[in-house]
Each structure stands twice: as C-alpha cells, then as structure tokens.
Amino acid sequence: MLAWRIPKVHYRVPCKFFIAICAFRGVEVIMTKTKSDVKSIKKTWENNWFIYKFAFKISPIYVIMNIIFSVVQGTMMFVEHILLIKLILDCIQYKRPFIYAVYYIGAVFVLMALWILVYKSYDAFYKRKAQEKLFKEMNFRIYRKAMEIDISCYDNPEYYNDFVWAMSEASNRIDGVIRTVGWLTWQITTIFCSGLFVVTTNLTGLIFVAVSFTTSYYCNKKINKLSYERDVELRPIQRKRDYINRVFYLNDFAKEIRLSDIKNKLYNDYSDSNEDIKKVIKAKSRKITLLSFLNDYFFNTFILNGLYIVYIIYMTSIGAISSGDMAALFLSSRKLNSGLGGLTHVLPRFGQNSMYIDKLRKFLDYDIKIKSKVDAIQVPRETGTIDIKNVSFAYSENQPFILKDINITIKPNEKIAIVGQNGAGKTTLINLILRLYDVSGGQIKYNGFDIKDYDLKSYRQNFASAFQDYQIFAATIAQNIIMDNVEPDVQKIADAVKKGDFAEKLRCLKNGFETVLTREFDDNGIDLSGGETQKVALSRVFYKDSGIVILDEPSSALDPISEAHLNQSIIEVAKDKTVIFISHRLSTTRMADRIYFIDNGVIAEQGNHEQLMELNGKYAYMFNLQAEKYKDGQVAEAIG
Ligand SMILES: Nc1ncnc2c1ncn2[C@@H]1O[C@H](COP(=O)(O)OP(=O)(O)OP(=O)(O)O)[C@@H](O)[C@H]1O
Ligand SMILES: [Mg+2]
Structure with missing residues (x-):
C-alpha cells in the first residue's frame, strides 16, 4: 500500500509544470490572436456596458440588488449543499454530540427561510417595477429616434431590419444583460466557494477544471455564433411571415381577403417562407447539435464528472486523501463543475447580447441626415414665398430620377394645384417641400433662404397637411x-x-x-x-x-356634395393662406390660381384653368374626359 503513496511534492511538481505549459500556450494563443478578435472582445464589452450603464443610471438599486442577491444565492447554495454536509460528517467522524448537527441544520434552514422570504418579496414588489421603468425609458428613447430618423430609412430594407430588430429586442436585451451579470456573479460566487474548497483540499483538481472550462467556453462561443447567424438569416423570412399574419388579423385587409383569391398568394408565400425557415434551421442544426453534444457531454460531464472522480477515487485508494475529503471533494467538484459549466454558458451570452445590442446602438447612433443645422434660423411669422429652383430628385443613388428640373414659385396666399397621372411625382414634390426628403439637385427656398437653413421643427410647423395615405x-x-x-x-x-x-x-x-x-x-x-x-x-x-395648407388628394374618398363643401371651405378658410393641393378630380382644380401638370417627373403644362383649357393639351384632355364621366353619371353639377 505504501508503494502507492506518492509524496505530495512529487505530483505537485509535474502539475505545476503542466500548468506552466498551459499558461505559456495560453499566452501564445492570446499573443497570436488576430486584431479582429481583440476588437470583437472590446465591442462585446462596450455593448454590454452600454446597457449596464443605462440600467444603472435609470435604476441603480435594481442593478446593485441584482449583484447582492446573486452573491447571497451562490453562498447559500454552497453552505447548504457542501458546508452543511461537511459539518455533519465531521460531527460523526469526531463523535461530537448529536445536538450539534441539529443546530447546524436548524441554522442553515432559518437562514434559507429568511433568504427566500426577502428574495421573493423583492421579486414581487420591486424587481418587476424596476424592469418596467427600464423598458419604458429605453422604448421612449427608441420612439424619439424613430420619429427623427430620415423617412428614407423606411425605404432601405437593411436599415429597416435593424429598426424592427431594435424595436422588438430592446427590452429583451436590457433584461438579458442584467440577468447575465446576475448569473455571472452567482457562478463566480459558486466557483469561488467550491473552488476554494478544492484548492485547499487537493490542488490537482484545477487542471481538470481548466481543461474543461477552456474547451467548453470556445465550444459555447461557436454555438452562440451559429445561433446568431441562424437568427439573422431567419429575420427577413420571419418579417415576411409577420406581414402575412398581419394581413389575416388586421381590419384593413379583412374585406379584400374575403372577396378575392389573394389568400392563395398569401398561403403560397407562407408555405415558401416555411420552407425557407426549415432550410435555414436544417443548415445550422447539424453543427449546433454536434457542438452541443461535445460541450455538454465531453467537455463537462466526461472530464469533470468522469475523469476527475476516477482520479479522486484513485487518490483515496492510495491514501493521498481521506474518505471524508473524498466525499467533500466529490460534492464541491460537482458544484465547481456546475459553476464552470454555467460560466461557459454565461460568458458567451455577453457576446450574444452584444450582437443584438450592436444593432440597437446602430439604430440609436444613426446619423440623421435631415436635421436642423447648428445655426438654424427660425421661420418668420409671416408666410413667405416658396421657391422651387431646378429641383431634381431620385429616391436613392441607384434609382431613376422621379423629378427633373422642377421650377415653381408659390407666393403667399396663392392657391396652387398640382395634377398629373399616377406615379408622375406629385406626392414626391410635396415630400420635398415638407423636407421629408432632401432634393438631389437644385434648391427649395422659403422666404429667400434655403429650407435646409431653417430649424426643421419650426419649418414643418408652418404647414398643415393631409396626406394621401393619412392615418x-x-x-x-x-x-x-x-x-x-x-x-x-x-x-x-x-x-x-x-x-x-x-x-x-x-x-x-x-x-x-x-x-x-x-x-x-x-x-x-x-x-x-x-x-x-x-x-x-x-x-x-x-x-x-399655419400659413400653408397642403392637401394631397383631399377629396379622393368624398362624395360630390362633400367635395363641393370642401372646395367651399378651402376657398373660405384659406383666403389668407397658401394652399397647395394635389387632385385627380379636376373639378377641384378650377379654383386654383395656377395649375401645374406634372408628366413623368417634369412640368408639362402650367397656367390657370382657362389658360390650360385653351392650350388644349394634356390637362384639357384629362378634364374633358372627367367632365364626360360626370355628365354620364348625372352629377355634372359637382364640377360647378
Ligand atoms: N419611397 C419610395 N422609394 C422609391 N420610389 C418611390 C418611393 N415613393 C414613390 N416612389 C416612386 O416615385 C414615383 C412617383 O411617386 P409619387 O408618389 O410621387 O407619385 P404621384 O404622382 O403622387 O402618384 P399618385 O397620383 O398615384 O399619388 C413612382 O414611380 C413611385 O414608384
Ligand atoms: Mg400621390
């Protein structure tokens, strides 16, 4: 039996040597880490810190309590699951009075009762309120940004995806970061308590721990990356599916889907999306399953629960440690295992949070293009002249020009009608006047200044508008x-x-x-x-x-009598206002001081109703066509 006993110094030396090699290899790995790895760690830290700082600013008590409760939770579990067992075993081994064991058990259970009472009260009365406060603050921040971002962002699917993501994920990620920090603290406390026990009882256990921890950490990191990539690929497909859901539950579509066969297209789209989702899931699932198996079984269970236990049984059999030590080591190694296993799951969660927070920050940090200058001027009280000079516009760089070389001057109190066929560019022109988009070429001036020189809010305040797609x-x-x-x-x-x-x-x-x-x-x-x-x-x-009224198709849904009332109102109300209106009903345009007929992005004709009728061009052709229809429908009086 003696031949089996290895003096402590003998196994400690090779162990230290092994640890030194591991450490050297670790340093080498770290040294050869690419810059992008370092960058990604930095980014992960910055992103999680961004949310943590935000949470601390809004609700410091919640953040601090989260840490305190996690430390207490970790310590309590150690006391209950390891220390208590050890104390009871010691009582038996050293033949202490039975009542001692009862005291120990009683003390631990009183502590546990107090702890559960305090924690549950905190959970019920404070935690939910604090979380709601955080969600509200973050959502209001997002809403404020959503109100300010350029309308063109809605046209950009890539940006729009980030936008939707920020809106839907913000609350989850705030909660995610706080919870991850809580878990981390809990795991660290568990590791600290049980680790201290292992180290003071048998140092070699740390080698098993280090190998299991490192391999499992990288494995989890890879799993999270794959899950994230899968989510990114799924997001646009899910957005499409969400749209189909909306169509089936929103009132707006209820009639059309009942009265037509559009549902067939929607069913089809849904099936296609489902197929796409299945493909994306299948493509990643094999790797994720394999890595999860390696992680859960090999790197955790096999090394720490299998090899390590064989080792401590061996050490006991050669007399290097006592049976009591073995029982305590067995329990604390399991605790350490769960703590480290938890850590390998928790740490990559910071990376996962970071990927989502990155999108949120990208959205919040988006540099708004259409905004007031630092030295912006306020709009004067008196209504001014709108001067549209050589304006051209394309919705984006790689799209065709919708408006070309537009020149219009609108003096105060003038009534201007803009007419033309569908898609001619009428609403686009209104969007430019309201500075919802900035011109691609030329200039729009108001009261002699470029509209970009004005404070945006005060400039837009100048207009009262009813859009074609009013809500x-x-x-x-x-x-x-x-x-x-x-x-x-x-x-x-x-x-x-x-x-x-x-x-x-x-x-x-x-x-x-x-x-x-x-x-x-x-x-x-x-x-x-x-x-x-x-x-x-x-x-x-x-x-x-407001001094200027903009009406885009104001009478599109009105009956002829209501339309006549509207025309009367516009004439009365807008006597001392500038009115710009778009209308397909040319009956409305007769009262305009000037009519602009836009055809394919250019001003094809301009003048008042009589002048354009005399010109006998496109406007006259359109007017006569409509007048005929009204006569046929015996509501010619609506035209006036
Ligand atoms: N956000 C957008 N992104 C890209 N193209 C757009 C966008 N909005 C409109 N367009 C395109 O610009 C053109 C002009 O659209 P606009 O809405 O200005 O027409 P309109 O004259 O108001 O037509 P309607 O009489 O049907 O209201 C159309 O071809 C349309 O497809
Ligand atoms: Mg329009």
Missing part, C-alpha cells in the same frame, strides 16, 4: 384632430369639423368629439367610413394655425 389613430376624435394630448379647445374643434364637413356626423355621436375612433381597444369606439375618415383628416388641417 387615423386609436384615440378620441378630438385627439385625432388636435394631434396632441392637450385639453381640447371646444370652439376651435367645432369650427374645424364644420370646415371639414364632419359636423353633421359628430352631432349623431353620443360622446361627441370624445368618441374613440376604432374599436380595437374600446368597445364603445366607432369605425368611420372612408369618406368620414378623410373628413377627420381634413378637420385636422383646418384646426392647425
């Missing part, structure tokens, strides 16, 4: 008209709805302008007809005190 919000009629959350000015709203031809409908509503629009969130809400909705959008324009 109604799930809010009261008053809020939909004021477009704010302020106390309604009853008289002003009454005036606006009268001019918008919505007063009659409003009188029939029990709750008047406090009626909620759409029934999505309110059973007492109402759904308006297309024309009524347009009248609410027009009332908005009449409510706003």
